[in-house]
Amino acid sequence: MKFFVDTADVAEIRDLAATGLLDGVTTNPSLVAKTGRDFFDVVAEICALVDGPVSAEVAATDVEAMVAEGRTLARIADNVAVKVPLTWDGLKACRSLSQDGTQVNVTLCFSANQALLAAKAGASFISPFVGRLDDIGHDGMQLIAEILEIYGNYDSFHTEVLVASIRSPMHVLHAARLGADVCTIPPVVIRQLAKHVLTDKGLDAFLADWQKTGQSILGRGDSGDKA
Ligand code: E4P
Secondary structure (H helix, E strand, C coil): CEEEEECCCHHHHHHHHCCCCCCEEECCHHHHHHHCCCHHHHHHHHHHHCCCCEEEECCCCCHHHHHHHHHHHHCCCCCEEEEEECCHHHHHHHHHHHHHCCEEEEEEECCHHHHHHHHHCCCCEEEEEHHHHHHCCCCHHHHHHHHHHHHHCCCCCCCEEEEECCCCHHHHHHHHHHCCCEEEECHHHHHHHCCCHHHHHHHHHHHHHHHHHCCCCCCCCCCCCCC
């Protein structure tokens, strides 16, 4: 499963990209607004930091303007994926931009039928929002299972299921168990994935016991600094 980070915070992205675990980035207008920075500068900087797709969302709502904005965004860098909302105009814009050879991420998906339409429109990614469905008492992960089942039924569909609106490590775990293609994860949740109280406790005990031996690993013949 690919890991995207769901943020427009360049410093966070730089830090996470250094782990080598990041396969892409998703932004949205709310995340860009939070930075208080110029949208184009932010997208260009992120695209230079990460090789994989960087989603940048259009702000227009009619098809002609969405396509024009999408083409402008796509010129920022080769790895821009244009994000369009799951509306009729968004689906038409998806079709046009995909035919240009631009990757399109269809966002704000809340039903399996919407996902079916996005695949038929040639989307590279469909973004079902699991957290926002859970927030209103629905089962976000059930939607992921349905979309994966439907897409799996048709060899002609090449749209990747990008699980979005992730709130916790459990969402990531469930998405991976279902075989989702991508999770876009807030930075705080990515960091939570590595944490376990027993890991911290075990490491403290190992380090304390090692200290008692008075030994060191480096400086024993082979320094480990092989050319
Ligand atoms: C996805 O691309 C969206 O940016 C994001 O996952 C939305 O998450 P939210 O529901 O936490 O705002």
